[in-house]
Amino acid sequence: MTTAFQRSESTKRRTLLKGAALAAGVPMVAGLAGGVAAGSAQAAESDQLPEFAPVPAGALGPAVNADGYYVGRIGGHLYWVTDGFYQAMFLTTVEGVVLVDAPPTIGGNLQRAIDDVTKDNGMPSKVTYMIYSHSHADHISAAGLFGKDVVRIAHTETRRLLKLERDPNRPLPTVTFDDHYVLEVGGERLELDYHGPNHTQDNIFIHAPTYQTLMVVDVLFPGWVPFKNLAITRDIPAWVKAHDIALDYSWKTLVGGHLGRLGVRADGELQKQYIADLDAALRDAMDTVDSTPFFAKYGPAGNGWAIFKTYLDAVIRQAAEPVTAKYTGILAAADVFTLDNASVLLESLRVDTGFLGKYGIHP
Template structure:
């Protein structure tokens, strides 16, 4: 077990050398930046750019997980798809999130640590980052006597879901909550909706660590549709709130490695570039062909789909090209992210393009 801080030298060099540079590719380059047409392996599945070495995390063990020390008594566990964090105390273990893909390996990882450090291995507290099943869907494997802490909105959403794998919290809060257990401290805070209506910030001040799920993706572009977030303006704002916290290690809830402050800066630049490119594409893509063809057919939805898809394609291409080899999966999800940002710009910001106030 060890703390593996991600190297940020290459990303810092990238930030310094490419600030403000966002070249618009040729038509051929636009297509190539978004999809790889080769199916050379015979599977019939598309090929994508290789994952940069700096984006990869430690290899899981034979049981399918990796557990490492962040600092002191604070640890993290990953299966390369999801992450949880836990704090060993003199009274037991405080676990933050219980992703079902890690499942019972959570307790195995905890046992690895507590057998080595001599602290109790029983999970006494589980903190829910938010209500989504992919992050807390294994919470039910821990005992009924476990204290479960969440935002008040998480409690409401879980009551509606009625999922036995996500037991209702026993302690809730609305703004801030300081959890002190066995000589250790976690500060929980709610700064408004972002990825979900209830997503919270989990800060371990003694260990300079922040956990915030589905907002920053160290080494990778955000998941499809800007992390399938329910409030895009506040999801973007949450990235900046995260950077206002004092931390040096970041736990993002997804993928295989921890984050650094350079990772946060890089994602904010990616989003700034995507915003600039999307705003430009709204005005540069000619809507006339889409209105002419599909308007004559009376197919309003076809007009919207084809025009918005064309804007997303145009917006995504230079961004995907710029971040290829820098952020993993830039070619996988940048178009989807551009489409979602475009919709937010239209309905949240009022940048309506050809669907604005009729003259």
């Protein structure tokens, strides 16, 4: 039976998809797109947007259905759901569903995905437990859709951050932990670990050992380069370290929280190599880019910021160019975000590790 809530959510989903199609320059009928003139104007705007390299086929996940989501089995009673941009994971048990994260872009389709699965496996469809990977709204702000009688589990720091936010769409955790927590429900088991800051100061690792699956969000991006500014991470050294922590776990399947496919261990190793190559290229550029022209042009006016900007921009460009070339066609969006990723990694090298190239202290 389709409820009023489901009909409303479905209408909103179709509206969102139509808007996305318009934004992408996809032709639509005059009644939806505002007529031929509006379509022509949007096409003209689209023609002015930059061109990027094709997405490698291996980076793409399964096609979403007409409602805008895909749900698949990882193994046994463990499943994942995606809208092509975000991911969540859930475990069906005889005592209800354990949902890990609730991205708002998936929204009401989370319950639809759960219903799709439980109608076939005979398990209850009600979400009784929810785990927050971390506090960021883009991963958990559909949590409020599941009512108040849900046991919500998160790191202690997540609760502190959410108390500050006071966001009704992100209800406070009811159970918190500091280092390690084991959730055993309905004969199933999930292990939650905190290894210190990485993408955020509260981001945790969710391990399903029975199914050889690890969920860690905003660290590994299977098939793609990391999102802008190394996933908008503040503690870059801790984020880099998290790659090794993730690979120390025993797993065959990774739920990374973003984009349209699951990961395998080779994805983790490939991203590690991408970061290592970018690090090496930045160190080389810091040693080899000649800063003389920047001092000559801006130094007489005393514009120190102009000197720094133009010098650092030159270092970033020199470092990013070979890395972009190497990974284009291998990792999706290498030409989209490598320059941004090089920029934040350079700042981390300078201020976190003290690497200043030829401008550092040399014994």
